Amino acid sequence: MYASGPTTAMSKPHREAGTAFTQTQQLHHMCRLDIHTPPITAWNTGIISTNSPASRSVENLKEMIKSGMNVACLNFSHGTHEYHVESIKNVHTATEIFASDPILYRHVALALDTKGPEIRTGLIKDSSTAEVGLKMGATLKIMLDNAYMKKCDENILWLDYKNICKVTEVGSKIYVDDGLISLQVKQKGADFLVTEVENGGSLGSKKGVNLPGAAVDLPAVSEKDIQDPKFGVEQDVDMVFMSFIHKASDVHEVRKALGEKGKNIKVISKIENHSEASDGIMVAGGDLGIEIPAEKVFLAQKMTIGWCSGAGKSVINSDVANAVLNAANCIMLSGETAKGDYLEAGHKQHLIAHEAEAAIYHLQLFEELSPPGDHYQRPHEATTVGANETSFKCCNGAIIVLTKSGRSAHQVARYCPRAPIIAVTQNPQTAGQAHLHHGIFPVLCQDPVQEARAEDVDRWVNLAMNVDNAGSFFKKGDVDVAIGLIGWRPGSGFTNTVRVVSVW
Template sequence: MTFISRFAIRTSATLQMLLPRVDSAKFSNTANSKNENKSEVVLDRGPFSSQLDYQSRIKFNSPALGYPLSGIICTIGPASNNEKVMLKLIEAGMRVVRLNFSHGSYEEHYAAIQAAREAIMAYTRKIGVYKPVAIALDTKGPEIRTGQLSGSETAEVDIKQGDQIKLSTQKDMETKGSKDSIYVDYKQLPKIVKKGNLIFIDDGQISLRVKEMTDSEVTCEIVNGGKLGSRKGVNLPGIPVDLPSVSEKDKKDLLFGVENDVDMIFASFIRNAEAIKDIREVLGPNGKHIKIISKIENQQGMHNIDDIINASDGIMVARGDLGIEILTEEVVLAQKAIIAKCNKVGKPVICATQMLDSMQGRPRPTRAEASDVANAIFDGADCVMLSGETAKGKYPMECVKCMAKICAKVENVLWYDRLQNEVRSYMKSSSPDNISAIAAGISEIASTGEASAIVIASPCPIVPNLISQFRPRCPIVFLTGERRVARQSNIYRGIYPIVPEIMSHGCEDFKSILAIGLQNMAKMKIVDLSKPTTLMIVNALQAERIIFRLMFTK
């Protein structure tokens, strides 16, 4: 493999001819205010002698980037399940649509997929260029649930602290639950629990302590009571379970995803690497292109985290169920460890659950929630996710805008030199290859030359994904002819995919592709090309001959 680099920053007449005419007034107010504020507050890029030195020199009023480099994932539900709202979510910064298959019918999910695609095409018509937005199917996963209470699906019973309740695995109890006895759909329960074990029900709202077991029942003392409804989730923290990797419902849901051409699977309750193989088998040859993002939600998943990362296309830190399975004070440590492990090997990682939860009913987040989003970016997350905030909240668009602002603010003050040096050092000590070396060089030169964007044309995502691992401080504009590849790139930090139609039709002329790419960049408002701009241009159309050049345009 050979690669050619030209390091000099220069004015390129050729590139200048390719640049579209752009009215700078069309660019967002955020971008304009960013440029205005630069004269008032100058970013401190270092060098820094230590983490303490770096943090002490962060300016709280430093300008934000005009765009977030981190991806934003939005869960679709009653508050957003229509084309009009989804169009606004895309305009606000949504890059991935999440469909939660723990709820809803196939008819509802099909309608959501169609509405999402209509919204994508509406936005495409609005800006004049195809906008890649991914669609993700989030499985219900193998889980343990209680049965139905006597009376109806909506019935509730009040269970009180200090009382006793029996958990029965007998099928004849499935619809006969009461305050004294409820059905649990895990036959092995009496065999795996021990006296003194804690059992949580309904996302930890109700907690029980095991007192005794028989062949088909577990008698528990109620530690924390409350209102108990039908078919609630059951968690067994610290207790290994042998549930199937893929439930019968999951199999049907996965095949639905294949039929409807979803881009990725968010696989729930992954406990080991074998589960990913089982999911791949269900997806079959027609679904081999679908990316599998493993959700880490229990202690078994944490114990096997390295194997799961290696087998997966990405990881989600699903802090909801994880926060029940492990101690509350341990969740933040697990988050940091998982994100760092993914950063080391270049796998995209998503931070999820209750990030802006109070915004379901309020137009502004709490300060703690704003800090939570910011710290996920400081930790190194590629994406952050909204759940109930956009699925059933009153302010879905405001949530996305708020999250985008927080991400952009933090991303502009990160200690990029340290981030890149740490990744580079790790790669040298592990298994370096030519492609990784090229990606490292591109990222470093782009940062040193203060490039406004890295523009890379490539038929496959390997090079842009590797560049993303080195965390450049500018967007990575990925020009590809494959719409699916473009959509799936949205879960990598910093990648803004563009699909020049001439690439879709087989064109391999880099100059022509670049010309279209630059025009589309302007339409998507990624970079203001009406002003003097430094760009890192990368021709990766041929893997054996990658050419990159840092160029300055007038």
């Protein structure tokens, strides 16, 4: 139950979190950080994990959800549509296992990762799961003849890019598997390259290849990249990750393919510039570290997070602690979960992110992200800024947002409040896409809509309180403050009320 009325009580999770977050200067904030202070119970950063043959079983997915995964990424560089249908069913089955747990049960979002203009190696001879060792200084011949597609070994490597001999020169660098293996071209032929292994390692099948500085003539959006999102629409995916996007028109092309039925699917570009056309940006650190000097990657990451935060866009990163401190919305595991060997990496990533969240200087972020005093604000902007200001002043346990499209919750999250955002919605897609934004805990309400809007509002707020009573944000019996962001008319765009309520 909840009751309206003013209060100055600080929520129990905030009292337990120490005094660092109350400081008004960053240096004082840093000095008050304490390694012995537990972080608040709720987590604010989304965790995206790549699904693969090794990790897509219901049992593995269940463990990944327990470790914090809230977005399952389907890599369409591999597998048939039938294969991905099975993977999607497994995600739904694993999710429903937690139906009786109000904290672990959440709508796990589905992300479709397009193939994009990738260059990949062939299959290792005798087994698609085998690996061969490449030693530094050894000679490796790159072949384009399809006869070698399934016959790669320590001497022969097949690539699927037929023009590689035209765009590389003697002395050019070729990087394999996110740069783990590096080759230098020593000799060119019409349909082959002779290379020397500069940095060796274990080579598996179908690994990505980068050609830094080469004028690769692959289309950014292939026919497969058009057909796969259309399939995703039929499977109710929540977002599409676009690989190696060159320009905004590439994003528009995929949006066109999604059509009217998929118009609400979020499009995330895996590069650091075209944020205006995209719903968010993914900083692909592995590929970025090949295309630009490794020592510049952190700078590109900070630039991207800064621009996206200022524009209110989602930003996803594979780094952990620093990405969280820089206010990244999501962090991503790819090879660690795709190979299936390091599923526990998700749990460790979750723990690191959780600790880093406790060290974020939220007050500074809010002040820098807030519009200037003379800036005109539309009503929904004013209410979301007001909710954030009230949250900081009350040191409350959570911000409750009742939302249909998710826009109100996204607007609140834009300012990176310390308090988690409980977003109550009846739309599964809205619940899934909430994980792309800072600190949103989606609650899916499956009850029918009431004729009286006031009854719906009361019922939905109480639903959020009941979830909270399970111990995620407030503690039972503690007098805390929740900020209710409410629209008194049904539908999108009518959020116009900030309401302070006490939780009993």
